[in-house]
Amino acid sequence: xxxxxxxxxxxxxxxxxxxxxxxxxxxxxxxxxxxxxxxxxxxxxxxxxxxxxxxxxxxxxxxxxxxxxxxxxxxxxxxxxxxxxxxxxxxxxxxxxxxxxxxxxxxxxxxxxxxxxxxxxxxxxxxxxxxxxxxxxxxxxxxxxxxxxxxxxxxxxxxxxxxxxxxxxxxxxxxxxxxxxxxxxxxxxxxxxxxxxxxxxxxxxxxxxxxxxxxxxxxxxxxxxxxxxxxxxxxxxxxxxxxxxxxxxxxxxxxxxxxxxxxxxxxxxxxxxxxxxxxxxxxxxxxxxxxxxxxxxxxxxxxxxxxxxxxx
Amino acid sequence: xxxxxxxxxxxxxxxxxxxxxxxxxxxxxxxxxxxxxxxxxxxxxxxxxxxxxxxxxxxxxxxxxxxxxxxxxxxxxxxxxxxxxxxxxxxxxxxxxxxxxxxxxxxxxxxxxxxxxxxxxxxxxxxxxxxxxxxxxxxxxxxxxxxxxxxxxxxxxxxxxxxxxxxxxxxxxxxxxxxxxxxxxxxxxxxxxxxxxxxxxxxxxxxxxxxxxxxxxxxxxxxxxxxxxxxxxxxxxxxxxxxxxxxxxxxxxxxxxxxxxxxxxxxxxxxxxxxxxxxxxxxxxxxxxxxxxxxxxxxxxxxxxxxxxxxxxxxxxxxxxxxxxxxxxxxxxxxxxxxxxxxxxxxxxxxxxxxxxxxxxxxxxxxxxxxxxxxxxxxxxxxxxxxxxxxxxxxxxxxxxxxxxxxxxxxxxxxxxxxxxxxxxxxxxxxxxxxxxxxxxxxxxxxxxxxxxxxxxxxxxxxxxxxxxxxxxxxxxxxxxxxxxxxxxxxxxxxxxxxxxxxxxxxxxxxxxxxxxxxxxxxxxxxxxxxxxxxxxxxxxxxxxxxxxxxxxxxxxxxxxxxxxxxxxxxxxxxxxxxxxxxxxxxxxxxxxxxxxxxxxxxxxxxxxxxxxxxxxxxxxxxxxxxxxxxx
Ligand SMILES: Cc1ncc(C[n+]2csc(CCOP(=O)(O)OP(=O)(O)O)c2C)c(N)n1
Ligand code: SF4
Numbered sequence: 046x047x048x049x050x051x052x053x054x055x056x057x058x059x060x061x062x063x064x065x066x067x068x069x070x071x072x073x074x075x076x077x078x079x080x081x082x083x084x085x086x087x088x089x090x091x092x093x094x095x096x097x098x099x100x101x102x103x104x105x106x107x108x109x110x111x112x113x114x115x116x117x118x119x120x121x122x123x124x125x126x127x128x129x130x131x132x133x134x135x136x137x138x139x140x141x142x143x144x145x146x147x148x149x150x151x152x153x154x155x156x157x158x159x160x161x162x163x164x165x166x167x168x169x170x171x172x173x174x175x176x177x178x179x180x181x182x183x184x185x186x187x188x189x190x191x192x193x194x195x196x197x198x199x200x201x202x203x204x205x206x207x208x209x210x211x212x213x214x215x216x217x218x219x220x221x222x223x224x225x226x227x228x229x230x231x232x233x234x235x236x237x238x239x240x241x242x243x244x245x246x247x248x249x250x251x252x253x254x255x256x257x258x259x260x261x262x263x264x265x266x267x268x269x270x271x272x273x274x275x276x277x278x279x280x281x282x283x284x285x286x287x288x289x290x291x292x293x294x295x296x297x298x299x300x301x302x303x304x305x306x307x308x309x310x311x312x313x314x315x316x317x318x319x320x321x322x323x324x325x326x327x328x329x330x331x332x333x334x335x336x337x338x339x340x341x342x343x344x345x346x347x348x349x350x351x352x353x354x355x356x357x
Numbered sequence: 358x359x360x361x362x363x364x365x366x367x368x369x370x371x372x373x374x375x376x377x378x379x380x381x382x383x384x385x386x387x388x389x390x391x392x393x394x395x396x397x398x399x400x401x402x403x404x405x406x407x408x409x410x411x412x413x414x415x416x417x418x419x420x421x422x423x424x425x426x427x428x429x430x431x432x433x434x435x436x437x438x439x440x441x442x443x444x445x446x447x448x449x450x451x452x453x454x455x456x457x458x459x460x461x462x463x464x465x466x467x468x469x470x471x472x473x474x475x476x477x478x479x480x481x482x483x484x485x486x487x488x489x490x491x492x493x494x495x496x497x498x499x500x501x502x503x504x505x506x507x508x509x510x511x512x513x514x515x516x517x518x519x520x521x522x523x524x525x526x527x528x529x530x531x532x533x534x535x536x537x538x539x540x541x542x543x544x545x546x547x548x549x550x551x552x553x554x555x556x557x558x559x560x561x562x563x564x565x566x567x568x569x570x571x572x573x574x575x576x577x578x579x580x581x582x583x584x585x586x587x588x589x590x591x592x593x594x595x596x597x598x599x600x601x602x603x604x605x606x607x608x609x610x611x612x613x614x615x616x617x618x619x620x621x622x623x624x625x626x627x628x629x630x631x632x633x634x635x636x637x638x639x640x641x642x643x644x645x646x647x648x649x650x651x652x653x654x655x656x657x658x659x660x661x662x663x664x665x666x667x668x669x670x671x672x673x674x675x676x677x678x679x680x681x682x683x684x685x686x687x688x689x690x691x692x693x694x695x696x697x698x699x700x701x702x703x704x705x706x707x708x709x710x711x712x713x714x715x716x717x718x719x720x721x722x723x724x725x726x727x728x729x730x731x732x733x734x735x736x737x738x739x740x741x742x743x744x745x746x747x748x749x750x751x752x753x754x755x756x757x758x759x760x761x762x763x764x765x766x767x768x769x770x771x772x773x774x775x776x777x778x779x780x781x782x783x784x785x786x787x788x789x790x791x792x793x794x795x796x797x798x799x800x801x802x803x804x805x806x807x808x809x810x811x812x813x814x815x816x817x818x819x820x821x822x823x824x825x826x827x828x829x830x831x832x833x834x835x836x837x838x839x840x841x842x843x844x845x846x847x848x849x850x851x852x853x854x855x856x857x858x859x860x861x862x863x864x865x866x867x868x869x870x871x872x873x874x875x876x877x878x879x880x881x882x883x884x885x886x887x888x889x890x891x892x893x894x895x896x897x898x899x900x901x902x903x904x905x906x907x908x909x910x911x912x913x914x915x916x917x918x919x920x921x922x923x924x925x926x927x928x929x930x931x932x933x934x935x936x937x938x939x940x941x942x943x944x945x946x947x948x949x950x951x952x953x954x955x956x957x958x959x960x961x962x963x964x965x966x967x968x969x970x971x972x973x974x975x976x977x978x979x980x981x982x983x984x985x986x987x988x989x
Contacts, residue, residue, distance in 0.1 A: 065786065098813055103641070117787070119807035130635075130638050135807065328620050328625065334647045338767075353582075
């Protein structure tokens with residue numbers, strides 16, 4: 046038996062395998078958009094042929110961060126805003142793992158914003174799903190980085206003076222190679238996009254529009270929406286940075302005008318992932334590092350054997 | 358003051374190659390059979406500014422930098438000749454000369470580069486009078502001129518070494534060999550010529566002084582290295598193959614050394630966006646099965662407090678290095694202090710448990726880093742190695758055999774897939790990663806690694822039940838808290854049995870004690886020897902385990918003395934506070950000698966401080982503070 050025999054196991058995968066027997070109703074409110082993400086993620090797994098033991102899911106803190114309580118894989122519920130750096134290293138330690146990170150808009154675009162820029166820049170081969178409900182859910186409805194300008198909340202009673210962040214454009218500028226927006230209200234598109242993002246070699250950022258009926262009554266503006274790939278009105282080249290950038294700009298503007306555009310916004314296939322780049326310059330071993338600790342034939346050098354020569 | 362020793366100080370401008378020259382000088386003396394120790398002093402400036410390095414050489418192992426020095430090689434600050442810098446910093450060119458007057462011992466030798474300095478300026482600083490008063494032997498030589506003759510004035514360092522060798526009657530063979538090893542082609546030839554010319558020129562001067570360079574020959578092969586080297590090598594030998602960091606002085610040293618060597622060992626180094634990310638990455642790599650470390654200095658470590666707590670709660674092993682410098686805030690970036698102790702012990706919210714080691718010297722930097730990894734991975738707990746800018750910057754020789762130990766690639770309490778099949782599982786299929794009562798009766802519930810078949814679990818910073826699910830059940834809470842905190846008792850027992858990190862020094866029985874921790878231990882031991890020679894009855898205990906605290910060892914030792922002076926490099930007596938807290942008493946027995954001016958203790962200062970404290974006098978020295986015992 047190899048050390049990680051779950052990885053690459055070839056068999057039919059059933060989406061029910063990803064249900065841990067603990068129900069999300071325990072923490073998520075009725076009608077919460079988070080249910081939609083969970084469902085789409087579970088449905089995507091059989092499509093990508095990954096079994097629960099080879100998936101490592103990293104979440105932040107928030108209602109969204111609870112995702113891995115209800116998703117039966119290896120899970121790491123980290124701290125507010127920090128899922129990405131934890132996930133990045135796990136991928137470097139064992140590139141054979143399927144690494145997925147997830148969190149809320151406060152978590153990912155607020156406190157964790159810096160990590161998002163750098164993870165996108167480095168183009169780690171992983172999928173990042175941001176549950177964008179334009180509000181802080183878990184801490185009871187404060188303004189978030191994606192809340193619209195003028196949005197009133199208990200902590201911004203006079204209405205926010207800030208324009209919302211533009212996560213898609215920002216990721217494009219930072220260097221992400223797969224960028225999409227989808228919504229809980231379109232389960233088919235959501236499932237397809239998640240599956241594609243997982244299979245994409247590089248950093249895939251999905252801005253997943255979710256509703257928070259408890260704190261964000263404006264959530265209804267997520268319906269109706271348009272799938273830009275299916276609409277003749279929005280013909281653009283997904284692999285062309287300039288066209289993608291223009292499409293994202295429109296998408297991000299129209300969202301706040303009440304028209305929701307979703308779909309793939311940018312896909313760049315040629316760029317090597319960060320792990321591949323590191324291997325190419327000799328800064329990362331070909332074989333997964335994590336395997337070595339279980340390999341009885343692995344050679345463990347002592348510093349004594351060569352490094353100490355410089356000090357004699 | 359000890360005889361039969363050479364303390365050679367080379368002074369110049371920061372960026373003038375003072376560091377590398379002193380390293381070679383120390384290495385050559387070590388190769389000739391002596392024991393060596395270097396002490397480094399530098400400003401927080403990239404180029405220019407007065408910097409010096411001392412090399413102390415003896416025929417027996419050297420414990421500290423000693424007091425003062427007996428040979429000065431003043432090279433002049435070449436950057437100070439830049440008019441812009443001069444406008445900003447003032448006339449600094451002469452600093453390497455006059456800033457060093459204070460500590461040059463009587464009868465010492467002062468060799469300076471007259472080629473770089475203006476004669477009128479030299480007069481201005483009163484060198485002649487000072488020399489007369491102190492019986493110094495002043496040797497001006499045109500070192501820069503000799504260097505220039507062979508090409509480049511930067512080689513005046515080599516000229517300084519050649520002249521030093523002639524004046525002290527040291528064979529140049531080892532220096533030549535080092536030049537041959539480290540340089541090639543024209544540079545090698547030029548440097549050899551400069552060395553020889555300066556040697557010849559200085560020989561002709563025929564300077565009569567009393568400094569005797571001792572002689573010795575090692576019975577074992579020696580290596581010379583820094584504390585940062587030793588920490589890095591300890592980590593590598595313990596199977597650490599992942600490091601993540603963000604630069605901050607003095608932690609950068611370990612980060613750099615590891616980054617240079619990890620790829621050749623098949624490992625990975627990551628320079629990331631900030632220290633929160635750095636610690637988070639180390640956690641992620643460890644979670645995925647790789648032995649990993651991160652680290653920083655005060656301000657950066659502050660950012661790591663959340664990931665540190667996460668490591669405790671999720672029982673993810675991780676080793677962090679905290680390289681102390683003077684604080685608060687950015688403080689004094691290039692100056693040592695031992696004032697982050699309390700910060701490192703108690704960083705993070707909640708009742709938290711971590712292991713903290715404070716190595717005394719380069720030898721312990723290696724052994725304790727190894728212990729930190731072993732304990733962290735065996736007990737699934739964060740371990741911190743806290744050291745300071747002093748050990749980071751100094752070089753010392755020790756037998757190469759100290760490092761001749763087998764590597765330890767054991768990932769600790771991790772199960773194989775076969776073992777996972779037999780382990781307890783939750784009805785949801787999840788592996789019971791966090792058992793209340795692990796089968797072997799220990800407090801460690803073995804872990805699985807992502808990718809292992811049927812080992813799925815949830816790691817979470819929230820309180821959780823055995824399968825990792827978030828839980829606020831009161832009974833579960835108590836069971837998990839107890840198990841996590843009780844690990845410290847197990848670790849204490851393990852350390853008592855295997856490690857022996859505390860160092861006893863001096864006679865078995867003595868009236869007085871000196872209690873000291875971390876980097877100040879060896880200096881205090883040298884002071885203890887002198888105090889006993891002076892007729893006092895003193896012994897010392899050097900403590901290197903901060904958490905779990907060696908309660909029994911320290912209390913037994915404290916019982917055996919009437920009073921003890923706690924010596925540490927901070928203003929608030931943090932280690933004394935820790936000792937009283939851990940032992941629950943002894944406040945009436947402990948007084949403190951504190952220093953926090955940016956420089957480590959010298960042995961003579963501890964001697965002074967001790968003598969004044971037992972005489973009940975006020976300290977005359979203004980660079981230290983004395984805190985009496987409680988109730989005094
Ligand atoms: C360092 C830190 N700051 C603040 C918090 C409190 N906190 C928990 S969740 C959260 C915001 C959650 O909002 P979001 O990320 O949008 O997720 P949602 O709950 O809406 O899914 C905050 C501020 C925390 N846990 N840690
Ligand atoms: S508060 Fe909002 S985001 Fe959180 S579970 Fe309820 S509906 Fe969902």
